[in-house]
Amino acid sequence: MTQFLLPEFRSQFPILQQVINGYPLIYCDNAATTQKPIPVIQAVASQLEHCNANVHRGAHHLSANATTLYEQSRDKVAAFINAPAREQVIWTKGTTESINLLVATIGMQRISKGDEIVISVAEHHANIVPWQQLAQQCDAKLVILPVDESGRIDVEKSLPLVTEKCKFLSINHASNVLGKVNPIQSLFSKAKSVNAITVLDAAQTVAHLKIDVQSLDVDFVVFSAHKMFGPAGLGILYGRKALLDAMPPYQFGGEMIKKVSFECTQFNEIPHKFEAGTPNLTAVIAMGACIDFLSSDQYQQALQYEQDLIAYAYQKLNQVKGLRWLVTKSPDLPIFSFTLSSLHHQDLASYLDSKGIAVRSGHHCAMPLMQYLQLSGCVRVSLAPYNSYQEIDTLVQCINQFVNEDFSAAAIADAQQSEL
Numbered sequence: 001m002t003q004f005l006l007p008e009f010r011s012q013f014p015i016l017q018q019v020i021n022g023y024p025l026i027y028c029d030n031a032a033t034t035q036k037p038i039p040v041i042q043a044v045a046s047q048l049e050h051c052n053a054n055v056h057r058g059a060h061h062l063s064a065n066a067t068t069l070y071e072q073s074r075d076k077v078a079a080f081i082n083a084p085a086r087e088q089v090i091w092t093k094g095t096t097e098s099i100n101l102l103v104a105t106i107g108m109q110r111i112s113k114g115d116e117i118v119i120s121v122a123e124h125h126a127n128i129v130p131w132q133q134l135a136q137q138c139d140a141k142l143v144i145l146p147v148d149e150s151g152r153i154d155v156e157k158s159l160p161l162v163t164e165k166c167k168f169l170s171i172n173h174a175s176n177v178l179g180k181v182n183p184i185q186s187l188f189s190k191a192k193s194v195n196a197i198t199v200l201d202a203a204q205t206v207a208h209l210k211i212d213v214q215s216l217d218v219d220f221v222v223f224s225a226h227k228m229f230g231p232a233g234l235g236i237l238y239g240r241k242a243l244l245d246a247m248p249p250y251q252f253g254g255e256m257i258k259k260v261s262f263e264c265t266q267f268n269e270i271p272h273k274f275e276a277g278t279p280n281l282t283a284v285i286a287m288g289a290c291i292d293f294l295s296s297d298q299y300q301q302a303l304q305y306e307q308d309l310i311a312y313a314y315q316k317l318n319q320v321k322g323l324r325w326l327v328t329k330s331p332d333l334p335i336f337s338f339t340l341s342s343l344h345h346q347d348l349a350s351y352l353d354s355k356g357i358a359v360r361s362g363h364h365c366a367m368p369l370m371q372y373l374q375l376s377g378c379v380r381v382s383l384a385p386y387n388s389y390q391e392i393d394t395l396v397q398c399i400n401q402f403v404n405e406d407f408s409a410a411a412i413a414d415a416q417q418s419e420l
């Protein structure tokens with residue numbers, strides 16, 4: 001392996017060269033979406049330029065080429081997550097749609113009155129609302145696992161909550177707010193012992209950790225391409241073959257059928273059974289380039305560097321006066337969520353934006369978690385291996401300026417008032 005060279009790695013992301021509000025862009029919102037490297041950008045352009053035709057309708061050359069590339073991407077994703085077979089990789093619009101697909105199909109098949117669906121308190125809305133709606137529709141119960149002060153699901157308190165009534169355990173691998181990797185194995189083992197279906201929301205981990213669906217021994221895994229340097233509008237649903245085979249289709253139309261008459265329809269095999277209509281073929285084809293990027297030696301080096309970056313950022317941010325972490329100890333992923341005593345999270349985010357620094361503030365699509373932590377919201381700094389130590393220094397310097405000079409909306413309003 002060659003040694004990781006940050007400038008070389010960074011130069012693959014043209015968007016990072018931008019100047020925002022007169023300052024070089026410092027992009028620290030990677031848990032929301034990651035930026036795209038040149039090979040992915042080129043794959044998008046190349047598909048549109050050279051290979052644009054509908055897939056699986058192979059009457060002509062272009063369509064055959066598009067189909068080959070499209071299905072090659074499925075092979076690459078299957079290998080990337082160690083799926084036993086390529087058919088177990090289903091294209092969706094994103095993590096959100098993958099979960100909605102599960103709820104509408106196997107969820108509807110398996111949930112009835114009095115059953116329990118188990119999630120954690122630190123789920124993204126995408127892994128709450130669909131299950132909640134299913135529970136309401138079927139007179140079932142949503143059971144909520146607690147997190148401990150370290151920000152991980154509290155196994156000791158959670159295991160007794162996974163009972164014979166549990167039909168689904170659907171939890172995140174790591175929360176998009178807390179950045180800690182959950183102890184999923186013991187929870188999945190318990191779920192298996194009561195014959196519950198296990199679902200892993202790997203949206204936040206897939207770009208940072210090896211996801212091996214076979215060693216995880218999980219029934220379903222969901223994630224989004226856009227959080228792993230790939231295109232937006234594309235998600236993945238991995239599923240156990242026997243379960244996918246037994247599930248009804250999610251949507252109906254072209255592609256998902258074998259034979260149609262006005263009297264009845266014979267559905268296609270997996271994966272096509274779940275891929276009704278013309279897919280986002282640009283994104284799927286570009287996903288092949290994305291997987292190549294993530295599988296490269298350079299990216300493996302980048303992940304090692306990322307560990308150092310996490311330690312550096314944690315130690316630097318820790319020195320900010322009045323900064324309160326949401327959880328104890330350094331995060332496992334480069335996700336740093338905090339509040340600043342008496343200063344509003346949105347004011348800090350706006351101040352940082354004025355300095356060209358992109359962070360996120362608010363509830364991060366995890367309102368129940370904010371209620372649990374008794375917060376109205378927080379600031380989230382989320383990094384990727386293209387971030388540098390200097391960027392962390394600048395970020396911390398700007399947060400310190402904000403804290404020391406009090407640029408909060410209230411202070412600015414007070415100052416304006418006194419000028420009148």
Ligand code: PMP
Nearest residue numbers: 094095096124126176203204224
């Ligand atoms: N789950 C988690 C843990 C997430 O972080 C996100 C995105 N923030 C989602 C689900 C939803 O992903 P998408 O919006 O790409 O469907």
